[in-house]
Amino acid sequence: MIGKTRSEQPRIVIAALALLFAASCAAPDAVPSAEKTDPDPLPDSGSDAGSDADSDAGPDVEPVPAEGLPKWGKGFGVVGSDQHAFDIALDSSTNNTVVTTMGFFGELLIPGVAGGIPFKSGGSRNILVVRHAAESGEASWAAPINSPSEIVRSVVDVDTQGNIIVAGGFNGTLTIGALAPAATVGSYDAYIAKFDPNGEPLWVRTFGDHTAQFVTGIGSDDKGNIVVVGLASGNATTFGPGVVAPKNTDADIFIAKFEPDGTAVWAQRVGLAGSSAWQDPTATVAVSRVDGSILVGGMTGGTVDVPPFQFTAAGARDGFIVKLDPQGKCDWRQPFGAKGREQRVSRVAFGPMGEALLTGSFAGEVTFANETLKSFENTDDLLVAKLEADGALAWAHGYGNVGKQVGTFCAFDEKGQAVVVGSFAGVLELFGNNALVNPDINVSTDVFAAKFGADGNPLWGRAFGDKYYQVAGGAVLWKDKSDSEHEDRVILAGMNNGTMELGVDVLPIASAGLEDAFLLSLTH
Secondary structure: OOOOOOOHHHHHHHHHHHHHHHHHOOOOOOOOOHHHHOOOOOOOOOOOOOOOOOOOOOOOOOOOOOOOOEEEEEEEOOOOOEEEEEEEEEEOOOOOEEEEEEEEEOEEOOOOOHHHOOEEOOOOEEEEEEEEEOOOOOEEEEEEEEOOOEEOOOEEEEOOOOOEEEEEEEEOEEEOOOOOOEEOOOOEEEEEEEEOOOOOEEEEEEEOOOOEEEEEEEEEOOOOOEEEEEEEEOOOEEEEOOEEEOOOOOEEEEEEEEOOOOOEEEEEEEEEEOOOOOOOOOEEEEEOOOOOOEEEEEEEEEEEEEOOEEEEOOOOEEEEEEEEOOOOOEEEEEEEOOOOOEOEEEEEEEOOOOOEEEEEEEOOEEEEOOEEEEOHHHOOEEEEEEEOOOOOEEEEEEEOOOOOEEEEEEEEOOOOOEEEEEEEOEEEOOOOOOOEEEOOOOOOOEEEEEEEOOOOOEEEEEEEOOOOOEEEEEEEEEEOOOOOOOOEEEEEEEEEOOEEOOOOOOOOEEOOOOOEEEEEEEEO
């Protein structure tokens, strides 16, 4: 369903046909569906689902464009251990490297680093910051962030000077290189750490009390100032000397800004978080490197207060996006919700003219500005929307079918087209007759990447996975300038619990046995 409500019957037909086809083509231990492993994109049929059911010739097939094609894939894992690539960021200062944050239990082997000796976690989960060549995925260095207890999901950004900023949450004692260890005050405290381009730690800042605090999103402006968002529980939160954010509710979304040396500038606790679990991030952020403006997206279960505006959730949990100026004052806001349903914004991004792009998921019938979207039978569908620089809606589209579909990354390319990455179960209907198919509609997700035109209409889509879990974390857009074609790439990071087939010319990504981290490079 694209930007409007339409009949459910064709969508039920495509869901049934797609799942029956996938099941009939797969042995119990085989890759379940051609759509999930064939690297050829699905053509845009230009018609509603089921409209070609009586045609002997079937739908017309357009020439296959060379977009979404796998270039390489890398898996990172050790037998008997769990690994997960949480986030990835591009180093724009060199334009030839990316940095990932990988969480791991037990051991994590990074080929070419540390003499082939696996890194060992100090507790239940530790973090490894890894620098990779964008062209190949090969690692050049890795820097551990350790705790004898646990370090939770961590996000990463690279500033304009090539410095790496990592943030998340931790329990116990945080150890980063030769920096002084930091101990938690309560269950989880938030941390922000900065590394130089060679992986040497420069500083670390922590904040929290006896309750839970952790970071779920990070960005930086052209001057190296850092903005983080996340969860802050309990009483007023002290982010640094003289910067205290008063309690709004018992579990707030926070927004905080820091100078390049880690000095806190300002902070706000803006209202009730839609989730207090680190596995279910409640807020995300993007920072403009043109004027320092800030986009915050997320999910709330109550009232959000971003002066001079305030809004209250209409449903169980509402999605929202707000734009702030560099001083933290709100320029505009756009909430959306449906009674008894859950909506979320998982990622936001700026466009070249200050436009805003968002992705996430929605359920039920929601009105996004002046556009009404209806999900398939009230399940979670993929949401992609573009807003102009002043907050006016350009377009909002929903895509899905049976199962759950959610976007976890979005960005504009140089042509103003939108690239979206995420995870899905069941059927992700992008093209009417054709769809990306995962026969598991309830539990095991596959990874997808898709591209949308400047008007929001889909150009291509790809899915990768098998009957086990594959989960998309972050992604980056990168232009390969090593040849005359200057090929555009999207590099995905995430978790793979099975085998991701990448076509005849690219080796598959196979898990070592449990959950492994992965990187995947596609043309776009």
